[in-house]
Amino acid sequence: MRFDERARRATQGIHRAVEVMEMSRSTKTPQRLTRFDQYRARTSRNKRIVAIAVGVGLPLLLLVGAVSLLGSDPDPKVPLAPPSTSVSPTPVSGRSGVLFEAPFKYTLPPGWTVSEETWLFRLDPPEAPEGWVAFYVFSGFVPARSDCSDRPEQGVGRSSDAMTSWLSTHPALDATTPREVTLGGATGSWVDVQLADDWDYTCPGGPTGGLRLVTGYPDNIGKWSIDRNEKIRFYVLDLPAGDTVTIVISATDAMYFDDVIDQAAPVVESFKFPD
Amino acid sequence: MTWTYVEEGDGVSHGAEPAVDSSETFEEFYAREFPAIVALAYALSGSRTASEDLAQEALLAAHGDWDRVGRFERPDVWVRRVVTNLSMSMFRRRYAEAKALARLALGTAITMPALDADDAEFWAAVRSLPRRQAQVIALRYLDDRSVAEIAEILGTATGTVKKHLHDGRQAVVHRLRLEEDDR
Numbered sequence: 001m002r003f004d005e006r007a008r009r010a011t012q013g014i015h016r017a018v019e020v021m022e023m024s025r026s027t028k029t030p031q032r033l034t035r036f037d038q039y040r041a042r043t044s045r046n047k048r049i050v051a052i053a054v055g056v057g058l059p060l061l062l063l064v065g066a067v068s069l070l071g072s073d074p075d076p077k078v079p080l081a082p083p084s085t086s087v088s089p090t091p092v093s094g095r096s097g098v099l100f101e102a103p104f105k106y107t108l109p110p111g112w113t114v115s116e117e118t119w120l121f122r123l124d125p126p127e128a129p130e131g132w133v134a135f136y137v138f139s140g141f142v143p144a145r146s147d148c149s150d151r152p153e154q155g156v157g158r159s160s161d162a163m164t165s166w167l168s169t170h171p172a173l174d175a176t177t178p179r180e181v182t183l184g185g186a187t188g189s190w191v192d193v194q195l196a197d198d199w200d201y202t203c204p205g206g207p208t209g210g211l212r213l214v215t216g217y218p219d220n221i222g223k224w225s226i227d228r229n230e231k232i233r234f235y236v237l238d239l240p241a242g243d244t245v246t247i248v249i250s251a252t253d254a255m256y257f258d259d260v261i262d263q264a265a266p267v268v269e270s271f272k273f274p275d
Numbered sequence: 276m277t278w279t280y281v282e283e284g285d286g287v288s289h290g291a292e293p294a295v296d297s298s299e300t301f302e303e304f305y306a307r308e309f310p311a312i313v314a315l316a317y318a319l320s321g322s323r324t325a326s327e328d329l330a331q332e333a334l335l336a337a338h339g340d341w342d343r344v345g346r347f348e349r350p351d352v353w354v355r356r357v358v359t360n361l362s363m364s365m366f367r368r369r370y371a372e373a374k375a376l377a378r379l380a381l382g383t384a385i386t387m388p389a390l391d392a393d394d395a396e397f398w399a400a401v402r403s404l405p406r407r408q409a410q411v412i413a414l415r416y417l418d419d420r421s422v423a424e425i426a427e428i429l430g431t432a433t434g435t436v437k438k439h440l441h442d443g444r445q446a447v448v449h450r451l452r453l454e455e456d457d458r
Contacts, residue, residue, distance in 0.1 A: 002454045003444050006397055007416040013394030014417060017323070018314045021387045 104184065104245070107270035125263055131256020133230065134248060135264050141224070141236075141246040144215035146172060152215055158244060160188035160236040163214075167191050167234060172199040172211050173226075181235065184271035186245070188237035194254055195226055214246060224248055231257040239273060247271075301341045305334055308351055311418060312358050313387075318398050318413045319362035323387035326362075333358035355418065355428045359410045400450045401443070408443030411436055 108114070111126030121137040143153040143166045156166045164178035174196050178189040195211060212225045214234075226232055231254040235247040247268065251260040312333055317326035337344045337354050344350045390398070401409050407429070414420045414428060422440070426433045447453070 003448050006393075006451065006453055007412075010390075010394040010397035011417050013390045014314045014318055014398070015310075017317065017388050017390060018310050021313070021327070022310055 104274065105270075105272040106184075106267055109266055112267065123264075123267055129256065129259045129263050131251040131253050132260050132263070133250040133252050135250075135267070136224075136248045138214070138216075138224070138246040138248065140216060140243060141214040142216075143167070144212040146170075146211060160238045160244060163236045163244070163246075164189040164191040164234065167193055167213065170213075172196055181237075183235065183237055183268065184273045186237040186239055186271075186273040188235060188244075190233060190235040192231065192233050192257070193226065194231040195228055229253045233257075233261060235268065237273070245273075299345065301338050301345065304337070304345070304350060308354060309334065312354060314417055315355065315358050315413055316362045317387065318417050319359060319402065319409060321399060321402050323389060326387060329358060329361050333361055349427075352424070352428050355414065356430065359414065359428070363406050363410065397447070397451065400447045403450070404443050404446055407431075407435075408439045408446070411439040412443045412447070415440060 108123070109125070113124050113126075114121060123135040123137070125132070141163075142158050143156045143163055145151050145153050153166070156162055161178070167173065168175040168178050168191050170193070172195060173193045175191055175193040178191045180187070180189050182188075193213070199211065213232075214224045229252065231251050233247075233249045235245075235249075237245045237247070239245060249261060249264045249268070251257040309330060312330040313326050316329035316333075317323060320326055320329055333354050336357050337350060344353055347353055389395070401412050403409075404412070410429060411425055414425045415422075420428065422433050422436050425436045429436070
């Protein structure tokens, strides 16, 4: 076969695939456009927040500055402002209020970016290593059933030990033994998991070969699945207020996992949780 | 956001000149161009989970600057330049894939079917080419663009496009053991 004929067939294949996608979503076109409306709304909201911050913060700063000049000498050993790379995530709004009840801090190396979804924080390096999928931080996650129901697994606690022990003994997973960890003042444990080779159950309409592992509680909409070949490290930390923080670091394939973990390590080690 | 992937001749060609009577809304532009943009993203990224997000991101760039882009004589050229660069960017592709995975975790199914093995093999061979050769072949065959149009989209000379087209075709012919062209 000649190039032109092969290219023509391959082109038809792509167009057919796009047509199928369009047909399957033909009733949802207006919903696609809502993503742009959401973008507009978010941009508008951010502008309002900046305006409020400038309106309230600037006079306050001027006032504090004036008091400082008139009053005591500043301690030269204490920086007046936090490092510019130190980030305090804003509380994430969920369906019923704030998911991250205990704000925490972390430090990003230069070039890293933070994306805020409604139920998570996503952190990305400037140049992602091969196999990089995700570095997410979730709040209030619990083990999920394997029956595609998206409901919490019954009889498993919500603590770090309960979650990582459950993950390490999950019949669908090849997992490491949970190890204790202290991160930024919070204690917990971590475990590495990947789908067992003989696991072939798939939820109808769900990700190919994927298995739901954790889900939000009580009405957090977030969920996290593991796909075939994917390898994930779960850090689960117990916070004093009773909440848990789940950090997910994921590689598309186990062969890239160590590089991905190395890339994420400086940020993981920088987490600071309130006492 | 800085659209640093709009490279070489950024907006210098016809795409930068506003047309006086252009009154197409973004919604009309979106409805017309979306399938072709997704197809380009699919061919060049090889990811059926990420291609829709890459297309959305390219169109979002147009939407964010529609007051200017919408008055271009050919906003479709501008969007193709963005999506061809986005789709060849490993970081952007992986970010789009990760976003798609996050949606999958929320229970949203993939609606883009997988390609037949032969078609997938062809586009994989195209993606293995140097970046410009892959872009030129996708625009020529998938998007049915002339050499002149491809030169405008990629912001390069027509002679350069012809060379990339020739070299890319030859490489795919050898890789897939296709019959040699007579011409």
